[in-house]
Amino acid sequence: MAGPPTLPIVVAIPTKNEAENIVSTVRSVIGRFKAVVVVDSDSTDDTRALAEAEGAEVVPYTWNGKYPKKKQWCLENVHPETDWLLFLDGDETPSPEMLAELERIFLDGRPVRPAAFDIPLGYWFAGRRLRHGYTMVKRSLLDRTRCRYPEPDDLHAPGMGEQEGHYQPLGEPVARLRAPIEHNDLDPVRTWFDRHNRYSDWEAWLETAPGAREEIRQAKTRQGQLFHKVPLKPLVSFAYGYLYKRGFLDGRAGFDFALALSFYRWQIGLKAREYARRNGPPG
Template identity: 75%
Template sequence: MRKLPVVVAIPTKNEAENIARTVASVIGHFEAVVVVDSDSTDDTCAIAKSQGAEVVPYAWDGRYPKKKQWCLDHVHTGTPWLLFLDGDETPSPALLAELRRIFSQPVSAAAFDIPLGYWFAGRRLRHGHTIVKRALMDRTRCRFPVLGDLAAPGMGEQEGHYQPLADGPVVRLRSPIEHEDLDPVRTWFDRHNRYADWEAWLEHHPQVREEIRLAKTRQGRLFHKAPLKPLLSFAYAYVYRRGFLDGRAGLDYALAMTFYRWQIALKARELSRLTSSPTGRSR
C-alpha cells in the first residue's frame, strides 16, 4: 500500500494507556510516525517503539518555540506535510481514505482543518461536541504564533488553545480524527483545571488574549468574545447542538464544560482580588 507523503507527529507525556492504539492506527499509512516525548515516567516510549514508531526526546527550555512548533522545525523536515495527533487520537478509516484522495494529486492548500470525534465517559458524542483542529499542515507555510503568555500558568510546553497560522488556503475535511481517552475521567478534570489557570490569566492580559483570539477558528473567535460563557456553553452543547441525544454522556459533557467555563470566570475574579489588594492577597 502506498504511504501518504505525510509525517505523523505525536507529542506525548505519560500516554502508556493510549499510545499503542494511536501508533497502530497510523503505522503503514504514513511516510513516518514520530512520538515526541517529554520525559515520560511510564512505558510510553517502550510501547511506541514496540509498535514501530520512532521516538524522539523533547525538553522544553521555557521559551518559544513550544512543542508543536519544535516538531515543525525539527521532525523529518524533508517532508513538508505534518499531521499532529494527540497520544489518545486515531484517524478514522474515512479520514485515511479522504487523505489518499487529496494526496493523489497536487495539493494547493496550506493546511487542513479536521473535525474531532470526541469520546466522553466512554461514549462517542454524536451531537454536543463540535471541535475542529488544524492538525494537518504544510510546515513551509504554517507556524504557531509567538505570544506573550510565557508567564501564564497552566500550559507549559504545549501551545494553548489556538490554531497555527497558515500562509495560504485552509480547507476543512469531512472525516474525523477520533479522540478517545482511555484514562479515567479524573484526568480530564486535571487537565482542564490547568487549562482554566491559563484562560483566567488571559482575562488579565487583554493584549495577549486578543492575539490568541485572532489565532482561533471563526467559531472560537465568536465564543471568545461572548458574555455569560458558562450558560452559553451549556445551551450551545446540550440544546442547540442537541447534546441531549447523546444520553447521559451528553449531559455529563455539557455540565463538565459548563463547570470549566465557570472555573475560568471564578479564577479570573480571584486574580482580580489578588491584584487589587494592597498586600497582593485576597481578603
Template identity: 80%
Template sequence: MKKLPVVVAIPTKNEAENIATTVRSVIGHFEKVVVVDSDSTDDTRALAKAEGAEVMPYTWDGTYPKKKQWCLEHVYPDMDWLFFLDGDETPSDELLAEMRRLFAGATEGRTLRPAAFDIPLGYWFAGRRLRHGYTIVKRVLLDRTRCRFPEPDDLAAPGMGEQEGHYQPLAEPVVALSSPIEHRDLDPVRTWFERHNRYSDWEAWLERHPAVREQIRMAKTRQGRLFHKAPFKPLVSFGYAYVYKRGFLDGRAGFDYALAMSFYRWQIGLKTRESRDLERQARQARQGPQRRDHLGRDER
C-alpha cells in the same frame, strides 16, 4: 499499499494507556511515524517503539518555539506535510481514505493548494462517543513550509507549559475535511478534570492580560473568536452544546459533557475574579490604610 507522503508527529508525555493504539492506527499508512516524548516516566517510549514508531526526546527550554512548532522545525523537516495526532487519538478509516484521495490528486513536483486542513474530532467522554453537542475541529494536517504557530506573549502564564495554547496554527488557505479523528481517551475521567483545571489557569491569566488575550483570539477559528467575546459563558456554553447542538440526544453522556464544559467556563471566571480581588487587596496594602473625610468617604 503505498504510504502517504506525510510524517505523523505524536507529542506525548505519560501516554502509556493510549499510545500503542494510536501508533498502531497509523503505522503502515504514513511514510514516517514519530513519537515526540517529553521525559515520560511510564512506558510510553517502550510501547511506541514496540509498535514500530520512532521516538524523539523533547525538553522544553521555557521559551518559544513550544512543542508543536518544534516538531514542525525538527521532525523530518525535508518532508513538507506533517500530521499531528495526540497520544489518545486515531484517524478514522474514512479519514485515511479521504487523505489518500487528497494526496493522489497532487502530481509529482506540485504542492496541494491548501496550506493546511481542518479535521473534525470524534469526541469520546466518560467512555461514550458523542454524536452531537460541541463540534471540535483541529488544524493538524499542515504543509510546514506554509504554516507556523503563533507566539503570543503568554510565557509567564500558568497551565500550559510546553504546549501551545488553545489556538490554531496560522495558515492560508485552509480547507476542511469531512472525516474525523477519533479522540478516545482511555484514562479515567478525573484526568479530564485535571487537565482542564490547568487549562483554566491559563485562560484566567489571559482574562487579566487583554492584549495577549486578543492575540490569541485572532488565532482561533471564526466560531472560537465569536465565543471568546460572548457574555455569561457558562450558561451560553451549556445552552449551545446541550440544546442548540442537541447534546441531549447523546443521553447522560451528552449532559455530563455539556455540564463539564460549562463548569470549565465557570472555573475560568471564578479564577479570574479571585486573581483580580487578590491584586486589588495587594495594591491597597501597598498604598496603606484608608483615611476617611468628614463625610465618611475614602481618601488616599
C-alpha cells in the same frame, strides 16, 4: 498483495505518560504515513518502549522555557524534509474515512492548495462516543513551509507549560476535512478534569492580559472568535451544546459532557476575577 498506499505526510505524536493510549494510536498510522514519530517529554511510564515496539520513532523532548514550544519545535525538527505534518494526540486515531480522504487529496497527482486542514474530532467522553452536541475542530494537518504557531507573550502564564495554548497555527488558505480524528482517551475521567483545571489557569490569565488575549483571539477559528465575545459563557456553552446542538440525544454522556464544558467555562471566569482582584493585570 500490495499494502495500502503510503501518504507523503509525517505523523508527530507529542506525548507525556501516554502508556494507556499510545499503542492504539501508533497502530492506527504505522505503515500508512511516510514516518510516525513520538515526541516524548520525559515520560515516567512505558510510553517510549510501547511506541518503539509498534514501529514508531521516538524522539526525546525537553522544553527550555522559551519559544518555540513543543508543536512548533516539531514543525521545525521532525523530518523537516517532508512538507506535510499531521499532529495526533497520544489518545487519537484517524478514522478509516479520514485515511481515505487523505488519499484522495494527496495521492491524485495534483498540488495541494491549502496550507492547513481543520479536522473534526469524533469525541469520546466517559467511555461513550458522542454523536451530537458541541463539535470540536483541530487544525492538525499542516504544510510546515506555510504554517507557524503564534508566539504570544504568555511564557510566564500558568497552566500550559511546554504546549501551545488553545489557539490555531497560522497559515492560509485553510480547508476542512469531512472525516474525523477519533479522540478516545482511555484514562479515567478524572484526568479530563485535571487537564482542564490546568487549562483554565491559562485561560483565566489571558482574561487579565489584554495584549496576549487579542493576539490569541485572532489565531482562533471563526467559531472560537465568536464565542470569545459571548457573555455568560457557562450558560451559553451548556445551552449551545446540550440544547441547540442536541447533545441530549447522547443520553447521560451528552449531559455530562455539556455540564463539564460549562463547568470549565465557569472555572475560567471565577479564576480570572480572583486573579484580577488579588494581583491586578499581569506585568
